[in-house]
Amino acid sequence: MRLGTRWAAFTAPPAAVPDALRSQIAAVEKLLPEGQLTHQPTPSWTLTWLEGRPVAELDTGVIVTLDAEGQVVVRHDPDDEFA
Template identity: 40%
Template sequence: MIQLGTRWLVGDEPPSRLPQPVIDAIYEVEGELAEQGVDASEWSWTLTWLEGKPVVELDDETTVEYDPETDSAIVTAPEG
């Protein structure tokens, strides 16, 4: 089954079909950006599905991937 991806703005509610650890990680990343004073109001998250697992990428290339074996999210920050 192919699942279509979606986009949403930083600060908006993530799609409810995402696993809770991924949603939690998205909110954590957004909180860190706010703490750092980054204006991410125009940034978007992009959700794609790879082999049935969600991969969420922010415009700055921060990615959040889901590990179903441990029911956890892996956040990868952009290098720079």
């Protein structure tokens, strides 16, 4: 069993976050309006594991994961209440 973790956007991901996801997580964060977040809480990432693959989900509904072939996939959960 692998334990997940949580961290704030715009901070360094913890060591548990696989290297394969790190560059795409950084790319997603570059698209966030960091300067406009002063009146809102900073969104956080949550790392979980599904069928042995890492899933990093931002509070905004953005999901960064690996597909079955090991390729990084970025998608948005349309059902996320904060999106």
